[in-house]
Amino acid sequence: MGSFSSNQLFSLLHVDYVKLGIKWNYKTVISPYYRLYFIDEGKGKITSPLGVVDLEAGYLYLIPSFTVCDLSCDEYLSQYFVQFFEESGNGLSLFANQRKVMRVSANEGDIFNFKRLLEINPGRGINRSDNPKVYEKDIYYKEYQDLNHQQSLSCHFETQGILYQLIAKFLNKEPDLERNTSDIPSKIMESISYIQLNMSQKISVNLxxxxxxxxxxxxxxxxxxxxxxxxxxxxxxxxxxxxxxxMITGYLSFDEIASQTGFESVSYFSRVFKSITGMTPGQYKNRRLSV
Structure with missing residues (x-):
């Protein structure tokens, strides 16, 4: 199957079935985890820099981690959803080059999979609020991820299997991802691992x-x-x-974040941040707080 056959794991965060209304209206949502929706009734919208994607009954939607988007509902929307972290043994995200909202038709098997996830993972809904500003905190991530350690082995494997099945539907729609499934030389894999483990240090191409x-x-x-x-x-x-x-999960200053991510100065950090995200760190933080 290629380099992702044994390296890609998913750590469950939330799974639930919810009925939403006009209060489900959040701007500049950008999460460090995946969001996967199945819409069974109503309509909504996901707006990203690439355009508007309509949420409609009978479809699955995937929002990869670190994909900027707005979430909205004009009247009524009900959905099954699952949120999960991606854990890659080689440091490569499945959708590293496909940071966009994706949509595929759902079938009876997909609906069964969502219901089964709910059945074997009770109490994993977002119990405080559907506002990302409220529930996207490191303390809550840890609280829900601790539940993964309490799973039985059979539940763990079944949960992984269901997430693999759901994710696979989107891989089939993305031919550009075929490049990622080729074997990666061991020396490059070691370099990727070194980068992941030494993020706060100086790392040069020569090194x-x-x-x-x-x-x-x-x-x-x-x-x-x-x-x-x-x-x-x-x-x-x-x-x-x-x-x-x-920035999403903690309360560090920009100086502290720049230091922890290996930037020699806040000004350099700010320039790179804007070139990649289109916003300065301050604009990014302010837009997230103006939900």
Missing amino acids: LASRANMHVDYFSRLFLQATGLRPISYILDKRIERAQYL
Whole structure:
């Protein structure tokens, strides 16, 4: 099956069935986890920089982690939803190059899978509020993830299997993802792991090439072939993803976030943040707080 056959795991956060109304209207939602919806009644909208996607009965919708979007409902909407973290042994996200809202037709098997997830994972709804500003806090992430450690082995495997089945429907619709399923050289895998584990340290392409015992030009070409990004772009993308996670889940200052994500100054951090997200850190934070 390729490089994702044994490296990709999903850590369940929430699963529930909810009925929503006009109060479900949130701007600039960008979460460090995946959102997967099945709509059974009503209508809504997901608005992203790539346009508007209508939420309609009979369809599945996937919002990959770190995808900026607005969520809204004009009248009435009911949905099954599941939210989960992606845990990749090789540091590569399934949808690293497909940060967009995706939609596929649902079938009876998909509906059964959502109901089965609810049945074997009781008490995993968002019990406080449907407002991301309220429930997207690190303390709540830990609270729900602790429940995963209490799962029986059979429940854990069944939950993983259902999430694999649901995610697979979107992989079939994304031919560009075929590149990700090719085998990745072990030296590149080691470099990706090093980047993930040393995010706060200085990491240069020369350092990575030296660790891999390769010429820097050859290493860069190999890295690009394996990940779709040049090493420096990959490093900066991962730093900014980590910064977004820290801004969403914690209360650190921009100086602290810049330091923890390996930027030598707040000004450099701000420039890179804006070039990747289209917003300054301050604009990003303010828009999230103006839900």
